[in-house]
Amino acid sequence: MTAxxxxxxxxxxxxxxxxxxxxxxxxxxxxxxxELVRYGALVPRDPDAPTWTFESRWLVVARTAxxxxxxxxxxxxxxxxxxxxxxxxxxxQSELRALRARLG
Amino acid sequence: xKYKDYYAILGVxxxxxxxxxxxxxxxxxxxxxxDVSKEKDAEEKFKEMxxxxxxxxxxxxxxxxxxxxxxxxxxDFRPPPDWGREFAQGQGQGxxxxxxxxxxxxxxxxxxxxxxxxxxxxxxxxxxxxxxxxVVRLSFDQAFNGAEIDxxxxxxxxxxxxxxxRVPHRVKTRIPKGVTDGEKLRVPGKGGKGAHxxxxxxxxxxxQVEAHPLYRVxxxxxxxxxxxxxxEAVLGTSVNLPTPVGAVSLKVPAGTxxxxxxxxxxxxxxxxxxxxxxxxxxxxxxPTVVDDGQRALFEQLAKTSxxxxxxxxxxxxxx
Numbered sequence: 481m482t483a484x485x486x487x488x489x490x491x492x493x494x495x496x497x498x499x500x501x502x503x504x505x506x507x508x509x510x511x512x513x514x515e516l517v518r519y520g521a522l523v524p525r526d527p528d529a530p531t532w533t534f535e536s537r538w539l540v541v542a543r544t545a546x547x548x549x550x551x552x553x554x555x556x557x558x559x560x561x562x563x564x565x566x567x568x569x570x571x572x573q574s575e576l577r578a579l580r581a582r583l584g
Numbered sequence: 585x586k587y588k589d590y591y592a593i594l595g596v597x598x599x600x601x602x603x604x605x606x607x608x609x610x611x612x613x614x615x616x617x618x619d620v621s622k623e624k625d626a627e628e629k630f631k632e633m634x635x636x637x638x639x640x641x642x643x644x645x646x647x648x649x650x651x652x653x654x655x656x657x658x659x660d661f662r663p664p665p666d667w668g669r670e671f672a673q674g675q676g677q678g679x680x681x682x683x684x685x686x687x688x689x690x691x692x693x694x695x696x697x698x699x700x701x702x703x704x705x706x707x708x709x710x711x712x713x714x715x716x717x718x719v720v721r722l723s724f725d726q727a728f729n730g731a732e733i734d735x736x737x738x739x740x741x742x743x744x745x746x747x748x749x750r751v752p753h754r755v756k757t758r759i760p761k762g763v764t765d766g767e768k769l770r771v772p773g774k775g776g777k778g779a780h781x782x783x784x785x786x787x788x789x790x791x792q793v794e795a796h797p798l799y800r801v802x803x804x805x806x807x808x809x810x811x812x813x814x815x816e817a818v819l820g821t822s823v824n825l826p827t828p829v830g831a832v833s834l835k836v837p838a839g840t841x842x843x844x845x846x847x848x849x850x851x852x853x854x855x856x857x858x859x860x861x862x863x864x865x866x867x868x869x870x871p872t873v874v875d876d877g878q879r880a881l882f883e884q885l886a887k888t889s890x891x892x893x894x895x896x897x898x899x900x901x902x903x
Contacts, residue, residue: 486757486771487757491769539770551613581800
């Protein structure tokens with residue numbers, strides 16, 4: 481008998497993850513991730529809530545933060561600045577894809 | 585196990601101070617990071633540098649590395665017996681063959697997380713499994729329709745004797761409909777096994793979608809070129825247009841211009857409850873070979889038509 485397949489789930493604005501899940505997925509120390517939230521690089525659904533929850537798309541950002549932190553040996557502020565450039569690059573890439581799709 | 589000279593990889597001497605190692609790594613990271621580098625083999629070099637820095641920046645791991653002795657890069661070697669007692673508790677003497685140097689130091693990192701190297705290891709402390717990441721290449725059809733795929737990864741895991749070992753890690757997973765190139769997905773609980781009651785890690789999938797010869801995707805929308813003859817564009821026509829779910833009849837209105845987008849609502853990618861559109865982009869193709877009769881017809885049209893496609897240019901040129 482073959483094992484059943486597991487669902488791969490989207491990381492989007494609909495599904496939600498807890499702070500603990502975000503910390504665990506990022507691989508960053510909790511204090512550094514909290515600093516990234518303070519700099520606005522990660523945004524909880526309700527920043528004033530006693531327990532933070534996040535749209536699951538932030539898992540991708542948190543993991544990117546961890547990779548940048550590790551690859552360039554940066555502090556959390558440096559990571560937050562690079563993340564803003566990464567976001568801008570992704571927006572431009574998306575616009576480029578849309579233009580290429582239209583123009584052929 | 586093959587030896588790697590971490591000091592040479594980072595371009596520092598064996599007695600380099602911690603600051604010197606850090607500076608050298610940062611300089612090389614700027615040069616070889618695969619996101620920005622145009623250097624040949626940047627990805628491979630960056631991976632080696634990361635592995636070297638991960639070990640040498642940590643005093644405990646650096647000491648452990650130094651005690652492996654000096655060997656030629658690429659040379660097969662085994663850690664000395666007393667090294668196993670001091671640093672790799674539980675790494676059975678037969679346990680070095682199927683792992684590489686980076687695995688060995690990943691194992692030491694795990695031991696540090698569990699309570700430190702060199703004694704005092706709390707073997708019963710729960711430890712979450714590692715997250716894994718894998719690239720998944722899908723055809724356009726798989727991305728459009730969703731797909732069930734089998735993945736086989738090589739995973740590093742804790743052996744029952746407390747050492748590290750590489751094992752095949754097979755995962756069967758369902759990819760949802762409508763994934764796009766560059767998207768990331770998560771398969772919860774399909775990463776590395778947790779230890780002593782710790783949760784299993786997750787598997788992250790980096791989706792790559794192969795280009796399709798006809799369809800180009802942007803978000804949920806699909807674009808397809810629709811070549812039409814000049815007289816079809818002028819007079820209008822009806823064409824059979826292929827779509828990912830089968831051909832449809834599409835009306836090309838009279839007076840259609842080149843580059844015009846004819847929209848088929850809801851015929852794009854579907855994701856959850858949303859569906860994108862399919863856009864047929866009109867390309868006006870001209871015959872490159874015409875016979876005498878056709879040439880005569882075009883010449884007659886040229887004489888009788890007062891259509892000027894360059895009216896605006898003519899106005900500018902007349903200034």
